[in-house]
Amino acid sequence: MDRTCLRLWQREGSLSVNTVKNNDDSDMATDRLKHSGPEIQAPSSVVRQSSLKLSRLRRFVALGIIMLFLLQFVRIKILVGGLGGSVAVWFVKILDVFAYTESLTASGDFTLAAFGAVVPVLGMYLILGRAFCGWVCPMDFLFEVIGKTGRKPRKTPNISPVWGYAVVGSFLIASGVMGVPVFTNYFSHLTNFFRFLTGTVSFGLGFPVEPEVIVFSGGTIAALLVLEYFFPRFWCRGLCPIGRIYGLFNKVSLLRLAFTEGVCGECSLCDQQCYMGVKIARNIDRSSLRDVNCIYCGRCAEGCATKGKIVSLRFWR
Amino acid sequence: MSDKPRQRVREAGGKHQALGLFADTAMQITRRAFLGLSVTGSALALFGSAVSCSDQPPDSGEGVAGPLSIFPVGGSIRPPGALPEKQFRAKCISCGVCVNVCHVMKYDAVAVAGLKDIRNFGTPQIRDMRDFPCALCMECPGQCPTGALKKTEKEKVSMGMALIDFSLCFGWNGDVCLSCSKACPMGGSIFDFYNGEWGNQPYINDNCVGCGLCVKYCPLGGSAIKVVTKKQYERVKGQYVADSRKLMAMQGEQRYAIVYGQNLPQIMAKGRLVEREYR
Ligand code: SF4
Ligand code: SF4
Ligand code: SF4
Ligand code: SF4
Numbered sequence: 001m002d003r004t005c006l007r008l009w010q011r012e013g014s015l016s017v018n019t020v021k022n023n024d025d026s027d028m029a030t031d032r033l034k035h036s037g038p039e040i041q042a043p044s045s046v047v048r049q050s051s052l053k054l055s056r057l058r059r060f061v062a063l064g065i066i067m068l069f070l071l072q073f074v075r076i077k078i079l080v081g082g083l084g085g086s087v088a089v090w091f092v093k094i095l096d097v098f099a100y101t102e103s104l105t106a107s108g109d110f111t112l113a114a115f116g117a118v119v120p121v122l123g124m125y126l127i128l129g130r131a132f133c134g135w136v137c138p139m140d141f142l143f144e145v146i147g148k149t150g151r152k153p154r155k156t157p158n159i160s161p162v163w164g165y166a167v168v169g170s171f172l173i174a175s176g177v178m179g180v181p182v183f184t185n186y187f188s189h190l191t192n193f194f195r196f197l198t199g200t201v202s203f204g205l206g207f208p209v210e211p212e213v214i215v216f217s218g219g220t221i222a223a224l225l226v227l228e229y230f231f232p233r234f235w236c237r238g239l240c241p242i243g244r245i246y247g248l249f250n251k252v253s254l255l256r257l258a259f260t261e262g263v264c265g266e267c268s269l270c271d272q273q274c275y276m277g278v279k280i281a282r283n284i285d286r287s288s289l290r291d292v293n294c295i296y297c298g299r300c301a302e303g304c305a306t307k308g309k310i311v312s313l314r315f316w317r
Numbered sequence: 318m319s320d321k322p323r324q325r326v327r328e329a330g331g332k333h334q335a336l337g338l339f340a341d342t343a344m345q346i347t348r349r350a351f352l353g354l355s356v357t358g359s360a361l362a363l364f365g366s367a368v369s370c371s372d373q374p375p376d377s378g379e380g381v382a383g384p385l386s387i388f389p390v391g392g393s394i395r396p397p398g399a400l401p402e403k404q405f406r407a408k409c410i411s412c413g414v415c416v417n418v419c420h421v422m423k424y425d426a427v428a429v430a431g432l433k434d435i436r437n438f439g440t441p442q443i444r445d446m447r448d449f450p451c452a453l454c455m456e457c458p459g460q461c462p463t464g465a466l467k468k469t470e471k472e473k474v475s476m477g478m479a480l481i482d483f484s485l486c487f488g489w490n491g492d493v494c495l496s497c498s499k500a501c502p503m504g505g506s507i508f509d510f511y512n513g514e515w516g517n518q519p520y521i522n523d524n525c526v527g528c529g530l531c532v533k534y535c536p537l538g539g540s541a542i543k544v545v546t547k548k549q550y551e552r553v554k555g556q557y558v559a560d561s562r563k564l565m566a567m568q569g570e571q572r573y574a575i576v577y578g579q580n581l582p583q584i585m586a587k588g589r590l591v592e593r594e595y596r
């Protein structure tokens with residue numbers, strides 16, 4: 001489908017049949033639109049506003065959480081630690097699911113204390129699915145910044161989630177064999193992001209810091225950013241074990257991608273907007289989609305020509 | 318890491334033969350050295366110890382044994398309440414909660430280990446205790462999300478063991494100081510004092526929890542105390558105890574030679590390293 005045409009659609013905010021008419025491949029879409037014409041003329045501005053809010057809200061949440069973590073450096077203890085493991089408001093311990101799994105495999109010792117720390121996370125993502133990736137993970141934000149550096153649009157090679165499960169499996173085996181939580185301790189972007197922050201800030205405050213800590217952690221993050229530059233979201237889609245584990249939550253979570261029937265123009269705007277490579281348009285006949293790669297960023301809903309009428313993030317149903 | 322302390326012991330063993338007082342200690346050490354050293358080397362050492370059993374008076378200056386140059390090096394001192402090292406390593410995910418809790422508490426005692434020991438990378442360890450001892454506020458153990466640090470009573474903490482270097486301590490070299498005992502949060506249950514003509518000699522017993530406060534408050538430049546891990550302590554304990562006894566039992570002449578010939582010059586030299594004392 002013609003791109004400019006789609007743009008026009010988007011800008012005008014209304015799906016007049018005339019706009020689409022010139023396009024040959026869109027016969028079917030036009031047909032559908034004809035059927036449900038009146039509904040489409042619905043006041044799109046309202047929906048549009050709310051979906052824009054979603055995108056902003058997402059950044060607000062991610063940066064807000066990082067800000068709360070930054071407060072620990074000025075000795076305000078709301079969130080202490082990092083996203084791998086932390087303590088909220090003095091007593092609520094929080095532990096990332098994959099970090100916990102690795103720690104458990106490495107030590108072979110189940111304790112209620114540690115399990116108690118994953119429970120809040122399990123509970124949260126049983127409701128929200130893989131929303132961690134889209135709403136909390138600092139890399140999502142950094143990757144977006146990289147995306148804005150004006151790099152040429154590149155195609156991310158398709159990578160099956162199976163690779164991710166292989167990564168999960170091999171790190172768990174390595175942890176078990178070596179008796180060290182290998183990924184979380186050495187390579188995790190969550191650990192390294194906050195280790196880098198802590199290291200740099202301590203250094204800035206004049207405390208002795210081992211320089212390797214800053215270099216190694218900064219280097220790991222930089223490597224991921226370079227990967228992002230050349231293969232957008234290759235890491236998130238395929239390799240990241242943390243995301244893979246949260247992806248499993250998508251299968252049972254309350255939050256899901258929901259579709260409303262009958263008004264889709266099959267323009268694939270949603271697919272173009274999704275940087276996680278979820279195939280939305282072709283699943284539109286279902287009532288909802290539970291893709292392990294969906295991070296509930298809501299860009300599909302925002303991008304949808306109907307401004308979120310067809311695709312939306314929804315609890316229940 | 319495992320090699321260095323043993324080497325130190327070996328050297329110290331060699332020196333002790335000159336004293337000829339505690340020949341059994343010397344023999345024991347030499348025997349231990351025998352296992353590790355080449356046959357020739359240890360045979361020579363044995364020969365040396367046999368010779369030195371005759372009552373040669375110690376020379377002043379170079380030849381005199383400074384008791385205990387055995388301080389082990391290496392090994393990480395963990396925050397209080399850490400599980401035994403292997404379990405600790407398996408559980409800790411380098412989340413940084415303990416590091417930052419300590420920062421919030423304004424002690425800044427915990428830092429993340431670098432790549433010196435790749436296995437320990439990212440795990441928390443106590444910084445140089447001369448500047449950043451653990452104040453035993455006991456905040457971090459309760460907050461570790463993985464349980465690598467476990468809530469513990471203050472008295473039962475076992476981070477390490479403080480060893481006083483008798484050749485550097487003012488109290489063991491003709492003075493009264495006792496700053497360390499005043500700084501120690503455990504006080505009387507840990508410090509034994511041996512008053513004598515050579516000073517008010519403090520001795521830290523096995524109840525030490527290894528927090529390092531004494532290390533910080535020792536007025537000697539660079540501190541006369543070092544906290545070593547409990548494991549390292551087990552290795553040198555025998556000799557450490559024997560050396561303290563030996564010093565206390567030592568007759569005036571000999572002790573005089575050691576204090577004036579060797580220790581005081583060292584102390585004076587160290588005393589100039591005041592870069593950190595009163596920050
Ligand atoms: S809080 Fe626990 S898991 Fe986190 S770095 Fe410290 S010891 Fe390791
Ligand atoms: S007990 Fe307190 S002073 Fe000691 S390491 Fe933990 S937080 Fe720091
Ligand atoms: S002797 Fe030193 S290290 Fe041991 S408990 Fe007392 S102050 Fe802490
Ligand atoms: S503070 Fe230092 S010099 Fe003073 S008695 Fe203790 S170890 Fe010796």
